[in-house]
Amino acid sequence: MGTPATSGQAAGLVVAAHGRHYAVALDGGGQRQCYTRGKKSGPAVGDRVLIRMEGDQEGVIVGIEPRRNLLYRSDALRSKQFAANLDQLLIVLAPEPEFSEDLMGRALVAAWSAGIEPIIVLNKADLTAALERARARLQPLADLEVHIITLSALDAGQVRRALDPVLHGRRSLLLGQSGMGKSTLLNALVPTAAAATQAHSEALGTGRHTTTSTRLYALPGGGEIIDSPGFQAFGLQHLSVHDIEQGFPEFAEAIAHCRFYNCTHQHEPGCGVLAALARGEIPPTRHALYRRILEENGAAQRY
Structure with a gap:
C-alpha cells in the first residue's frame, strides 16, 4: 500500500461492489463489508484499499492505492466503473442475438486508451450459419490482430481448454451485452461462482441482465476474473482527443502523414487518415465510430 496501515486499520483488495457497498478481502485473511463516506469517487473491484475497522465485520474505506488503469464508461449523466488494475478485457459476443458493433467498438476504444489488451470471445459456436456472419463482421478486428477465440460456453471442457492459457496469471474483466452467454461462460470457468443464467427470449430478441x-473470482488454474453487469450503452465522455485516437490503433501509421499536427481526421486537406480511408485501408465503420465518439464528446468543437 502507498499508505501503511496503522492500528485499527487494514489493507486489502476490493473483490465485490454493489452501489456504494464493497467487499474487501483483507491481506491478513478474512473479508469485511465496507463503505465510503462523502461524495468523492469510490473504489472499483480490483483496487487495493486501506480501511478503518468498524465493529467485527465492517469497515470504512479511507484510501485507494494508485491504479495501473481503470476501465469505465461515462455519459453526460453518470459514470460507471467496471474494474481497476486489469491486464486484459474479454468481450463476450455471440452470433445470436446479434451483437452491437457500436457497443463492441466502444469497449475496444476504452480498453486500448487505458492500455488494456482486448480479447474477443465469440460464444455459441454451435450456431454454424450465424457464426460465419459474425466472423465476417469481426474481420476488421482480426485484421488488427485482435485475438478472437471461438467456443461454446455450454461445453465447459472446451471453455477451459481455450481460455485457461489466456487467463493464467492475469487479471481479466468479463464484459458483454445481455444475451451473449457471459454468465454461462463464467460458470464454466469458475464452477463455484453459481452465476445466474437466463435463457434468451426469442420473442424479445434479447436477454435479461443476470449480474447486478x-x-x-480466483480462477482454479491461477489468475483472476472479474464479472460485471451487462450493458446497453457505453459512453466515453471521459476520454480526451488523444485517448480517442489511441482507441483506433489502425489510425497510428496514417496519422504520421497528416499535414496538420492538430488534425481531427474528419475534413482537413492532407489528412493521412482520410487518405487511408479512401484507399480502403481503414474500414468505414471504424472511422464512422470515431466520428460519433468525437461528436458526442464535443471534441470537434475544441479545435
Whole structure:
C-alpha cells in the first residue's frame, strides 16, 4: 500500500461492489463489508484499499492505492466503473442475438486508451450459419490482430481448454451485452461462482441482465476474473482527443502523414487518415465510430 496501515486499520483488495457497498478481502485473511463516506469517487473491484475497522465485520474505506488503469464508461449523466488494475478485457459476443458493433467498438476504444489488451470471445459456436456472419463482421478486428477465440460456453471442457492459457496469471474483466452467454461462460470457468443464467427470449430478441454487482473470482488454474453487469450503452465522455485516437490503433501509421499536427481526421486537406480511408485501408465503420465518439464528446468543437 502507498499508505501503511496503522492500528485499527487494514489493507486489502476490493473483490465485490454493489452501489456504494464493497467487499474487501483483507491481506491478513478474512473479508469485511465496507463503505465510503462523502461524495468523492469510490473504489472499483480490483483496487487495493486501506480501511478503518468498524465493529467485527465492517469497515470504512479511507484510501485507494494508485491504479495501473481503470476501465469505465461515462455519459453526460453518470459514470460507471467496471474494474481497476486489469491486464486484459474479454468481450463476450455471440452470433445470436446479434451483437452491437457500436457497443463492441466502444469497449475496444476504452480498453486500448487505458492500455488494456482486448480479447474477443465469440460464444455459441454451435450456431454454424450465424457464426460465419459474425466472423465476417469481426474481420476488421482480426485484421488488427485482435485475438478472437471461438467456443461454446455450454461445453465447459472446451471453455477451459481455450481460455485457461489466456487467463493464467492475469487479471481479466468479463464484459458483454445481455444475451451473449457471459454468465454461462463464467460458470464454466469458475464452477463455484453459481452465476445466474437466463435463457434468451426469442420473442424479445434479447436477454435479461443476470449480474447486478461486480465481483472478482480466483480462477482454479491461477489468475483472476472479474464479472460485471451487462450493458446497453457505453459512453466515453471521459476520454480526451488523444485517448480517442489511441482507441483506433489502425489510425497510428496514417496519422504520421497528416499535414496538420492538430488534425481531427474528419475534413482537413492532407489528412493521412482520410487518405487511408479512401484507399480502403481503414474500414468505414471504424472511422464512422470515431466520428460519433468525437461528436458526442464535443471534441470537434475544441479545435
